[in-house]
Amino acid sequence: DGGITQSPKYLFRKEGQNVTLSCEQNLNHDAMYWYRQDPGQGLRLIYYSQIVNDFQKGDIAEGYSVSREKKESFPLTVTSAQKNPTAFYLCASGLWTGLYGYTFGSGTRLTVV
Amino acid sequence: AQSVSQHNHHVILSEAASLELGCNYSYGGTVNLFWYVQYPGQHLQLLLKYFSGDPLVKGIKGFEAEFIKSKFSFNLRKPSVQWSDTAEYFCAVGGSNDYKLSFGAGTTVTVRA
Numbered sequence: 001d002g003g004i005t006q007s008p009k010y011l012f013r014k015e016g017q018n019v020t021l022s023c024e025q026n027l028n029h030d031a032m033y034w035y036r037q038d039p040g041q042g043l044r045l046i047y048y049s050q051i052v053n054d055f056q057k058g059d060i061a062e063g064y065s066v067s068r069e070k071k072e073s074f075p076l077t078v079t080s081a082q083k084n085p086t087a088f089y090l091c092a093s094g095l096w097t098g099l100y101g102y103t104f105g106s107g108t109r110l111t112v113v
Numbered sequence: 114a115q116s117v118s119q120h121n122h123h124v125i126l127s128e129a130a131s132l133e134l135g136c137n138y139s140y141g142g143t144v145n146l147f148w149y150v151q152y153p154g155q156h157l158q159l160l161l162k163y164f165s166g167d168p169l170v171k172g173i174k175g176f177e178a179e180f181i182k183s184k185f186s187f188n189l190r191k192p193s194v195q196w197s198d199t200a201e202y203f204c205a206v207g208g209s210n211d212y213k214l215s216f217g218a219g220t221t222v223t224v225r226a
Contacts, residue, residue: 031212040122042203043216050212058213090157094212101147101205102214104157 003027006091006105013078013085013112021076021108023091030095032074033102036060037088046089049074078110086112115140117206119217126194127225134189134220136204143209146187148178149216152200160202163187164209174198196226 004025013019025032031050035043045058049068063082068074074093078085088109092102120135138144148160161172168180178189187204204217 033213035216040218042117042119042218043205045213045215048213092157101145101149101159101162104149106156 004091004093004103004105006089006108008108009106011108011110013110015112016080018077018079019110021078021089021091021110023074023076023105024072025074025091025093025103025105026072027093027103028071029093029103030071031093032068033092033094034058034064034066034074034076035090035092037090037107043090046076085110115144115206115208115211115215117204117215117217119202119204119220121220122218123221123223125223125225128196129193130224132189132191132194132198132222134202134204134222136187136189136217138185138187138204138206138215140185140206140208145207145209146178146180147205147207147214148172148176148187148189149203149205150200151203151219157203160189194222194224196224198222199224 007022033048034046044060046064047066049055065077090107091105094102116139118137146163149157150160151157163170163180171177176191201219201221203219205214207214
């Protein structure tokens with residue numbers, strides 16, 4: 001079945017550590033996105049990529065980094081510079097036109113301990 | 114910059130009641146409009162979308178939404194809700210030449226049996 005796989009489902013991080021969240025899709029979508037979901041704030045865009053080896057900052061990119069070396073993969077690194085990293089992170093993919101909306105992964109819940 | 118406003122944070126209904134969730138957006142061009150639903154423990158999935166044509170669009174599970182251009186609104190409706198409609202609902206807007214979606218803060222709908 002085609003879809004998006006995010007791993008791990010739950011992740012615990014100590015303060016000062018970098019962690020990388022995985023996102024893989026087999027939908028042959030050109031565009032991939034990372035959103036952060038916090039209660040009462042909806043989904044906020046962190047980074048997005050329309051093609052391989054290219055990506056752009058979203059609304060809340062500070063403290064995060066990404067790479068897009070393969071069409072299928074768009075990992076997100078939450079760095080120690082991110083002041084409030086505890087959140088639910090959602091990866092999505094879609095056609096480059098954005099016309100049909102996105103397909104979402106099941107998310108990763110990151111907790112800083 | 115585009116923005117999306119959802120009027121209700123939490124709606125509580127009894128089964129068979131009618132549901133209407135408000136969504137207003139701010140964007141200076143042609144838009145694509147979406148409603149997504151997130152059932153408890155599940156990933157976000159597309160309920161319905163509007164690109165052009167008939168402003169009344171029908172989606173899955175008996176939901177519909179009406180695009181009123183003059184009011185910059187895209188309200189979601191269901192004539193008779195079921196307990197299984199308990200979920201969080203997100204309105205999203207994207208420009209017709211844009212690859213990014215902006216999401217509202219979400220509305221939690223609780224349907225009491």
